[in-house]
Amino acid sequence: MATRSWWGWGTVENAVRGDERDRLTARVAALLPGADLTVHEPPALPSLDLPAPVVAPPPSLARLCSSSVEDRAAHGHGKAFRDVVRNLHGSLASVPDVIARPRTEQDVIDLLDWCSSDIAVIPYGGGSSVVGGIEPRFDGPAVTVDLGHLAAVSEVDSVSRAARIQAGVLGPALEDQLRPHGLTLRHFPQSFEFSSLGGWLATRAGGHYATLYTHIDDLVESLRVVTPSGVAESRRLPGSGAGPSPDRLFLGSEGTLGIITEAWLRVQERPRWRARASVEFASYADGVTAARVIAQAGLYPANCRLLDPAEAFINAGASASVLVLGFESADHPVASTMDRALELCRDHGGVVQSSDEASSAWRSSFLRMPYQRDALAQQSMIVETFETACTWDRFASLHSGVVAAATAAIKEVAGAGVVTCRFTHVYPDGPAPYFGVYAAGRWGSTVAQWDEIKAAVSEAIVAAGGTITHHHAVGRDHRPWYDRQRPDVFAAALRGAKSALDPTGILNPGVLLDP
Template sequence: MSEQPELTVQGWGPGGASEAPDLAAVLPKAARRHLARELGWTPRPTPPVAVDEIRLPPSRLPADVHAELVALLGEDHVRTDRDARLRRAGGRSYTDLLRRRAGDASGAPDAVVLPGGTAQTAALLALCSERGVLVVPFGGGTSVVGGLAGADPDDRPSLAVDLARMASLADVDVASSLVTVGPGMRGPALEAALAPHALALGHLPQSWEFATVGGYAATRSAGQASTGVGRFDDLVAGLTLATPSGVLELGHPPASAAGPDLLGLALGSEGAFGVVTELRLRVRPAPRAARYEGWSFRSWADGLAGLQRLARHDLLPDVVRLSDPDETRATLLNAGGTGARLLRGALRARGRGGGCLLVVGWEGLAPLVRARRGAARPVLREHGAVPIGRRVGESWRRHRYAAPYLRDRLMDAGLLVETLETAATWTDLPAVYDAVRAALRASLGREGRQPLVMSHVSHGYPTGASLYVTVLADRDDALPLQQWLTAKRAATDALLAAGGTLTHHHAVGADHRPWLEREVGPLGVEVLRAVKQRLDPRGVCNPGVLLPDREGFS
C-alpha cells in the first residue's frame, strides 16, 4: 500500500512480534534487577496473541458505498482486506496495544481508502457525509491518546483515510525558506528530500521514524529540538483543509493581520473538522555544526533553577532534557558497556553518585554554536552543574528513538508501561511534578509494591516548560485496562488541579476529551462545536476525539 515502512500491528517498529528479541537482549541485567526490586515484579512471559488470531469483525461497508468509493478513487485505492484494516485499527497508546495484543481489533475501520489529492479528498468527505460513513485520517498510526479511535454512538461504518499517496515534496522556495509538502510524508523522507537543497525542518518527535507531517499538524506536535526550532505549529506557514462543506486555504506568510488566525483552528483539530491535504512549512538551513553534551545537577530543584535562568535570558539550547533522580538512575543502569561504567565512575569522582542528568544540544553555524554554548555554560555552573562530556550527549542522540521499542519488550514481560505529559509555568512546575508523582504512586501502588515514576523536563520556554512522565508498574493481568485508566484519571485530575495543561504535545484524542472543558471552559467547547457543525454538519469526521460528547458517550 505504501513504500514507507508501516508499524507492526501489536507494537512499535516495522517488524513482527515474532522477530523481536527478549527483554534480556535489550535491557542490561542491572536494569532488570533494579526494576524487579523497585516494582516487586517477577518477569513473566506475556506475549501478544498471534496476528492471525486477532479477532477482526467483518466489514460493514455497504456494497453500494463501496462501489461509489471505487468509482471515485479507483479499485486499487479502496481496500477491505484483513491486513489493511488491522494495520489501521488504532494507535500506539498502552490501551491500544493491550487490546490488540489480547486479540481485540473491534475498533478497526471497515475499509481503507487512499485519496490522491485535495480534490479527491474533498469529494470523498462529501460522499461520506451524504452516506453517513465516518472518516478517520491515518498517517503513521503513532497516536498515543486514542486519536484513531473512530468511536461513534450511532455505530456507523468507518473508513481509514490513509494519506500515503499524498507524500511528496511539491515545491521548494529557498529564498523564502518555505516548502510545500503532502500530509502523508514522514519525517525521515522529508529531511532526505530537503537535504539536496541544504535545508532542514528539524522537527524530531520520538515518533519521527513513522509519524507524518499531517499528523504533526493535526496534533500540534513538539519535537525534541522544539526549544530551538519551535513547535510544529510554529513551523506551519499555511495549509489546506478538506472538509465535508468545502476546502479551506489557510495562512499567508510571512504574516497577516486579516482578522483572527483561522490557521489555528486547523492545527490541533485531530481530524475532527476535516483532512489536511497540503502544508506549507517554514524550513531553515541545514545545520553545519552540532554539539551535544551531558551535565549533572545535584538535585531536581537545582536543575529547574538552572534551566529557568537560561530561559529568562534566552540562552536555552536547541535540545534540553533534564531527568529527575529516578529517570537518571534508570538511564545509568540501562546504559550498558564500558562507556556506561566510565560515566558512573566519572560521576562518583565528582561526588555525583546520583543527581539529575541534563542533556543539551546546539545546532547551526559553528560560530553560533560556540557562542551560544559559551554563554550557557557559566549559568549552568552557577547553579551547581558539572559537565560530564560529549559522550553522554551523543549517546542520547543515537538512542533518542529507542524507548517505544523497549516498551514492547517490557510489556512482553508483564509490565504496565505508559507515558503522559503536560506543561506548566516555572512557578507551578514543581507542584505539578509532585502532584503527578503522588497520584500515580497512590493509584498504582498495591500490596506494598510501588510503581516506578520517572520524569524529565524538556521543551523549554521563557515562561515554563513541559513535563514528560514515564510510569512502570507490575501489570494487573486480571484487569490491565482498568488498572491504567484509574491511574490516568488520577494523574490527569492532579496535574490540572496543580496548574498543568491537559496536554503539551500528545493532543486531546479520545483519552483527554473528558477534561477538555476544564481547560478551555464551557464557552470554549461550544465555539469548537460551532466550528465542527459548520464544517462537518453530519459529524462524520473522527467523532471520537477532541470534543466531549453531550450525551456522555466515551
C-alpha cells in the first residue's frame, strides 16, 4: 500500500526523484539562470515541536480519536504551496488537538455534541484544500473530523441514474464502486485521487470537464447534513421550484454550517466514444476567440483547454498557443462533433496538429504537476497557481491586468519569473482562466514572497471584475477578497443561517465568516 506524504502532495512513492528531478531542475535552470536550486529535505516527524493537545476526547469517543504527531501534522495544513513550504520548515504552529474518525453518522452527531460548547470542529475530507480551509488558524482547541471511514456507495438507482454516496469516499474508490454498474459520476478535479465527495460538495469543486456539468453542484439531487442544531436532509428530486434550495445553502459552505455525511448524485453511463485533438494558434487572441465560439456553439466538449504560449511551452513542449479539445459520449459517436469544432478553430486561424503529441504531453504533465510543485518548493522555487472566472467581454482586460500585477510583484520580491495562463473551463458567457507563477525564491522567505504576489494578483482580479475563486473555494486565504465580492445583505443572511445552524460557532471558525 502506498504511503501518504504528511508534508506534501500524494504518496511518498510517487514523489519526484532521480532522472525526473534532474530533468526538472535542468528546465528550471534554463528558464531562470542563477536560481539556487539546492534540495531541502522535510524534517523527520519526531523532530516536530508541536504544541501539546489541550483537549482529550471523553472515554465514549476515545476509540475514534488520535492525537499522534503524524496525525496532527498531516491534518494541520492543506496542500497549497504555502502549506507545503511551511511543512518543509517544520512550521506547524496551528494544528488540531485531536483527529476524530467517525464510522457512522451517529458518531458525527456524538462528536458535535462533545464539542458543542467551546471546541472548534474542522470537517476534513481528503485534505487537499489550497486556501487554508482545514487549518485551525485561531485560538482555542480544535478537533478535526476526518470522514474517511464514511466511504461507501450505499445505493444505486439505475433507472433514475443516481447513487447515494457517503461523503468521505475519495475519487478512485467512488468510481471503483460505480464501475460494476456501468456508471460514473464523471467528476474529476485535479485532486481526484486524494479528495473526497464531501470536500467537493463543501467547496463547490470544479471537475476536469470543461463545459456543461463543470461543478459538483450540477450533479446533486439531495444532501444529508449533520449540524449542531440537528440533521438536515433535502428531498430527492430532479428539480424543484419550492422556495430557495436547501442544497444550495450547504453547497460551498466549507464546513461552516454543518458536516455533509451523504448525498444523492446524478451519475451517467460510462463513455464509449471519444475523440481528441490539439490545435495551435499563432495568435493567443485568436485562440481565445475560438474557445469562445466553441463554448457558444452548443457542442459541449469534455475538454476545451486553451494554453497560452508560456503554459504550452513549459507543460506541453509547444511553441505556440495550444487548444486541447476532447469529446466523449456513452450514446453516440462524436467524430462529427469534433469535426465541427475543428472547423470553428480553422475559421479563427487554428492549425490542427497531425498528431496529438502536445495535448498528450500536457495531460501527462497535468497529473505530475502537484508532485513537481513540491519538488520545486524544496528547491526554493515559488510555484503556485490561482484561478478566476469572468465574462468574455472582460477577459482581455482581466488577463492583461493580472499578468501585469503578477509580473510586477514577481520582479519586486523575486527579481524574475514567468506567468502562464490556461482555461480550465469555458462557458457561453465567459472563461475560467487559471494562472501559474514560476519564480526563483529565497529559502526561508518563499511563503512571504508568495503572499505578496498573491495579494497583488487578488487585487487585480477583483478590480477587473473577476471572482476571487472559481473552484478553489474561499477558506481563510481568500476571505479579504470574498468579503468584498459578496453583497452585504447576503453576508447578513449567511450570518443568520450560521447562528441558527451552529449557535455556538464551533464549525470551522474564520471560514466564510468571522468567528
